[in-house]
Amino acid sequence: MSSLATAVTAALAADTDRLAAYLHLQTVSAQHKQIPETVAFLNRAFQELGAQVQIWRDVPGSNPFVFATFAAGPTGNAHKTVLFYNHYDVQPPEPLAEWQSDPFTLTTRNGQYVARGIADDKGELMARLSAIKALQQSGGLPCNLKFVVEGEEEIGSPHIPQMTQQHAADLTADALIWETGGKDTADNFQVTCGAKGILCLELSVTTADKDLHSSQAAYADNAAWRLTQALASLRGPQNQIKVAGFTQAIRPLTKTERQAVAAMPLDTATLKAEFGLKRPLIHADPVTELVNGTTMTINGLSSGYEGPGVKTVIPKTATAKVDCRLVPDQDPHELADLITAQLQQNGYGDVQVNVLLGEAPFRSDLSAPFVQTAVAVAHTVYGDQVRLVPNMAGTGPQAPFFKALHAPLIAVGSTWAGSGPHAPNENVRIADYQQGTLYTAKLLAAFGAEA
Amino acid sequence: MSSLATAVTAALAADTDRLAAYLHLQTVSAQHKQIPETVAFLNRAFQELGAQVQIWRDVPGSNPFVFATFAAGPTGNAHKTVLFYNHYDVQPPEPLAEWQSDPFTLTTRNGQYVARGIADDKGELMARLSAIKALQQSGGLPCNLKFVVEGEEEIGSPHIPQMTQQHAADLTADALIWETGGKDTADNFQVTCGAKGILCLELSVTTADKDLHSSQAAYADNAAWRLTQALASLRGPQNQIKVAGFTQAIRPLTKTERQAVAAMPLDTATLKAEFGLKRPLIHADPVTELVNGTTMTINGLSSGYEGPGVKTVIPKTATAKVDCRLVPDQDPHELADLITAQLQQNGYGDVQVNVLLGEAPFRSDLSAPFVQTAVAVAHTVYGDQVRLVPNMAGTGPQAPFFKALHAPLIAVGSTWAGSGPHAPNENVRIADYQQGTLYTAKLLAAFGAEA
Numbered sequence: 041m042s043s044l045a046t047a048v049t050a051a052l053a054a055d056t057d058r059l060a061a062y063l064h065l066q067t068v069s070a071q072h073k074q075i076p077e078t079v080a081f082l083n084r085a086f087q088e089l090g091a092q093v094q095i096w097r098d099v100p101g102s103n104p105f106v107f108a109t110f111a112a113g114p115t116g117n118a119h120k121t122v123l124f125y126n127h128y129d130v131q132p133p134e135p136l137a138e139w140q141s142d143p144f145t146l147t148t149r150n151g152q153y154v155a156r157g158i159a160d161d162k163g164e165l166m167a168r169l170s171a172i173k174a175l176q177q178s179g180g181l182p183c184n185l186k187f188v189v190e191g192e193e194e195i196g197s198p199h200i201p202q203m204t205q206q207h208a209a210d211l212t213a214d215a216l217i218w219e220t221g222g223k224d225t226a227d228n229f230q231v232t233c234g235a236k237g238i239l240c241l242e243l244s245v246t247t248a249d250k251d252l253h254s255s256q257a258a259y260a261d262n263a264a265w266r267l268t269q270a271l272a273s274l275r276g277p278q279n280q281i282k283v284a285g286f287t288q289a290i291r292p293l294t295k296t297e298r299q300a301v302a303a304m305p306l307d308t309a310t311l312k313a314e315f316g317l318k319r320p321l322i323h324a325d326p327v328t329e330l331v332n333g334t335t336m337t338i339n340g341l342s343s344g345y346e347g348p349g350v351k352t353v354i355p356k357t358a359t360a361k362v363d364c365r366l367v368p369d370q371d372p373h374e375l376a377d378l379i380t381a382q383l384q385q386n387g388y389g390d391v392q393v394n395v396l397l398g399e400a401p402f403r404s405d406l407s408a409p410f411v412q413t414a415v416a417v418a419h420t421v422y423g424d425q426v427r428l429v430p431n432m433a434g435t436g437p438q439a440p441f442f443k444a445l446h447a448p449l450i451a452v453g454s455t456w457a458g459s460g461p462h463a464p465n466e467n468v469r470i471a472d473y474q475q476g477t478l479y480t481a482k483l484l485a486a487f488g489a490e491a
Numbered sequence: 492m493s494s495l496a497t498a499v500t501a502a503l504a505a506d507t508d509r510l511a512a513y514l515h516l517q518t519v520s521a522q523h524k525q526i527p528e529t530v531a532f533l534n535r536a537f538q539e540l541g542a543q544v545q546i547w548r549d550v551p552g553s554n555p556f557v558f559a560t561f562a563a564g565p566t567g568n569a570h571k572t573v574l575f576y577n578h579y580d581v582q583p584p585e586p587l588a589e590w591q592s593d594p595f596t597l598t599t600r601n602g603q604y605v606a607r608g609i610a611d612d613k614g615e616l617m618a619r620l621s622a623i624k625a626l627q628q629s630g631g632l633p634c635n636l637k638f639v640v641e642g643e644e645e646i647g648s649p650h651i652p653q654m655t656q657q658h659a660a661d662l663t664a665d666a667l668i669w670e671t672g673g674k675d676t677a678d679n680f681q682v683t684c685g686a687k688g689i690l691c692l693e694l695s696v697t698t699a700d701k702d703l704h705s706s707q708a709a710y711a712d713n714a715a716w717r718l719t720q721a722l723a724s725l726r727g728p729q730n731q732i733k734v735a736g737f738t739q740a741i742r743p744l745t746k747t748e749r750q751a752v753a754a755m756p757l758d759t760a761t762l763k764a765e766f767g768l769k770r771p772l773i774h775a776d777p778v779t780e781l782v783n784g785t786t787m788t789i790n791g792l793s794s795g796y797e798g799p800g801v802k803t804v805i806p807k808t809a810t811a812k813v814d815c816r817l818v819p820d821q822d823p824h825e826l827a828d829l830i831t832a833q834l835q836q837n838g839y840g841d842v843q844v845n846v847l848l849g850e851a852p853f854r855s856d857l858s859a860p861f862v863q864t865a866v867a868v869a870h871t872v873y874g875d876q877v878r879l880v881p882n883m884a885g886t887g888p889q890a891p892f893f894k895a896l897h898a899p900l901i902a903v904g905s906t907w908a909g910s911g912p913h914a915p916n917e918n919v920r921i922a923d924y925q926q927g928t929l930y931t932a933k934l935l936a937a938f939g940a941e942a
Binding site: 252271275320337349365435 | 647689691697698699701703704707708709711712720722730757759762766767768770771772773777780784788789792795797801802803804805806812816848883885
């Protein structure tokens with residue numbers, strides 16, 4: 041075992057109590073719980089490692105941001121800086137009955153750490169601090185480090201765009217390490233370089249001031265029919281999005297990106313079994329779609345009588361929630377306008393389109409030296425089982441960071457396919473946690489050693 | 492004033508306490524309230540007028556039916572019998588806050604009787620008993636009478652088909668007077684000769700065992716989209732029903748029916764204002780549609796996330812409630828099969844069709860002598876303001892009665908356009924109640940006097 045590996049093992053052992061204490065804080069942002077306690081905890085934890093800490097409270101309406109900086113050690117590279125983005129908030133623990141142990145008590149079971157936040161992403165931040173301790177005890181930090189830790193990721197990071205604008209000068213760095221990551225369904229370690237964007241809409245239509253008796257269907261229009269027909273006009277039965285210009289801004293994958301996609305596994309048989317999918321997959325090439333396909337999803341429908349039995353009513357209103365996952369260079373607000381225009385064009389100008397959320401997509405240049413270093417270091421820790429992923433299928437506020445930094449980004453971490461980040465019994469495998477911590481330490485060392 | 496009119500006035504005055512006592516019973520069938528008390532009350536009320544009463548408890552699962560018979564008086568026609576169908580149950584009184592007086596206390600306000608059931612149809616039954624008392628005190632009953640009073644009309648009359656089969660021999664009559672009726676928006680007294688049928692369906696589709704994360708929309712199908720597209724395939728944006736064979740059984744209106752329809756008023760400006768309709772009427776000839784048009788209505792939609800804000804989920808299931816109003820000779824169960832076949836044909840065989848309720852349409856022959864007598868007598872009470880209505884736009888279990896009786900049917904009563912039968916402050920105008928009682932007495936007299 042290398043001396044760095046030994047130091048990582050020692051640091052993790054020494055830091056278990058801190059990990060447990062951090063997970064014990066019930067920092068549920070949706071319920072605004074224990075925010076000040078958690079900010080105070082992080083302030084202390086960073087300071088104990090020698091960081092300079094600022095608590096940013098200057099973004100109106102936002103939970104505080106914890107900002108910490110570490111200078112490179114005496115033999116480190118003082119000209120290079122890595123920024124870490126993490127979040128200190130977690131999802132609500134519900135449904136409580138499905139947890140096999142207390143959600144806010146770090147529990148070891150079957151070689152796993154189990155607790156709310158261990159995967160997403162309190163565990164990741166503590167692993168990064170353990171990597172820093174190991175580096176400090178192995179000759180000092182190889183480069184400058186910055187951390188920005190927010191408290192609203194689980195409620196959609198509403199203040200990240202504002203914060204990254206206000207603090208662009210503080211955040212400057214040569215590379216960005218995103219909050220979490222880990223292994224895919226085939227246990228390949230992933231170096232992920234972006235995220236899809238998202239557009240969330242509410243479509244609603246009102247046809248009357250009161251619900252009517254359904255005998256009045258002889259003459260009165262129906263909000264549920266209007267909505268149903270309007271939605272069906274936007275997307276074909278084979279899932280073709282029929283909104284003019286919707287896919288126009290999609291950037292074709294580069295050769296490097298296509299190669300990365302070709303190496304990504306997707307075990308569709310396992311997926312079908314795990315989720316009990318009743319229908320054929322809707323794309324012949326789901327991996328490419330996961331990386332570079334846009335989507336239009338009805339998240340929910342609501343209208344009229346939804347209880348048991350019969351109520352012969354004509355609903356006065358109907359509402360649908362819709363989200364679209366976006367890929368570079370689709371712009372959420374442009375797409376909202378295109379959808380509104382298409383509804384008008386299709387004869388459904390009475391359907392109101394309300395934008396609930398818009399986040400831009402982002403993908404790093406896969407050929408950036410930092411990305412290549414991240415992959416090379418991954419091979420030293422994980423052997424052949426390393427995959428470069430152009431972007432995740434999910435969404436995160438990466439685009440505003442890129443706008444402030446203009447630096448490459450990777451998402452890496454300690455999770456596995458069974459981590460269940462928002463589910464009961466959220467977990468990471470302890471071996472993965474140790475490997476992930478060693479990987480962070482080695483990546484920083486390699487990055488600092490570069491010219 | 493004729494002596495019959497004087498007798499009606501006297502009977503109504505004498506019977507006010509009985510009316511109040513009947514309305515005071517909280518016979519809400521949906522909540523199974525005070526059924527035995529109400530049955531006992533009616534038993535006494537019929538017996539006090541000299542009827543033979545049977546309480547039928549022989550239909551499994553049903554609330555009891557009260558069956559009462561009166562023989563024609565000494566100078567009456569013992570060869571002719573009228574059957575009255577009524578119900579002793581009422582709608583729930585909720586929302587209570589909107590009542591200006593206690594729902595179960597008969598209240599006189601602005602020339603109206605106000606109480607739950609005064610219009611639909613406890614008030615009607617009591618008015619009929621007052622008409623009987625007036626006839627008895629004016630020389631005796633002009634013909635035989637039968638009453639069948641059920642206790643489940645407000646929950647869809649589920650046991651009427653069974654009861655009318657089991658008791659066909661008891662029910663025999665030459666004419667049938669339906670539970671309620673009254674005046675239209677232009678204050679014309681209506682003699683209504685039928686009801687639309689109804690088919691109530693639940694359409695549901697399941698695409699997975701679990702809700703999925705919407706990033707999985709890159710490959711996974713969506714129950715809400717399946718349902719939306721399946722529904723849209725059944726009905727065009729201009730409200731065209733696109734189910735093969737759906738309208739095939741519709742019987743064209745006869746000349747007499749067309750003349751009746753041509754004389755029916757529909758004040759579309761008032762309708763638009765009262766219900767706040769936002770869209771143009773969906774048929775150029777709404778009156779004909781109300782009488783002889785079939786409909787397909789989405790009563791409710793439910794799928795996935797319906798709360799505030801955003802939840803980026805792919806719903807595993809989606810459900811719609813749908814009802815179709817039917818006209819002679821559409822058969823509800825045949826139509827359910829046609830809809831199922833059309834969904835299959837359109838590629839939506841995964842959408843499950845569950846029949847919740849099916850009631851056949853019914854329309855009497857408008858030229859039947861009883862119908863003509865009913866219209867002629869109406870003119871003696873209401874002057875010119877009388878309209879013959881081939882059938883109501885709503886639904887009632889008339890077809891099973893016709894199957895047992897093969898006799899003409901009319902629905903007549905004391906309501907007006909503002910009675911709000913299922914709403915708070917349900918009411919009838921006292922003058923209408925008195926006129927309606929006189930009408931019943933005169934109709935029976937005229938019917939008994941016929942050859």
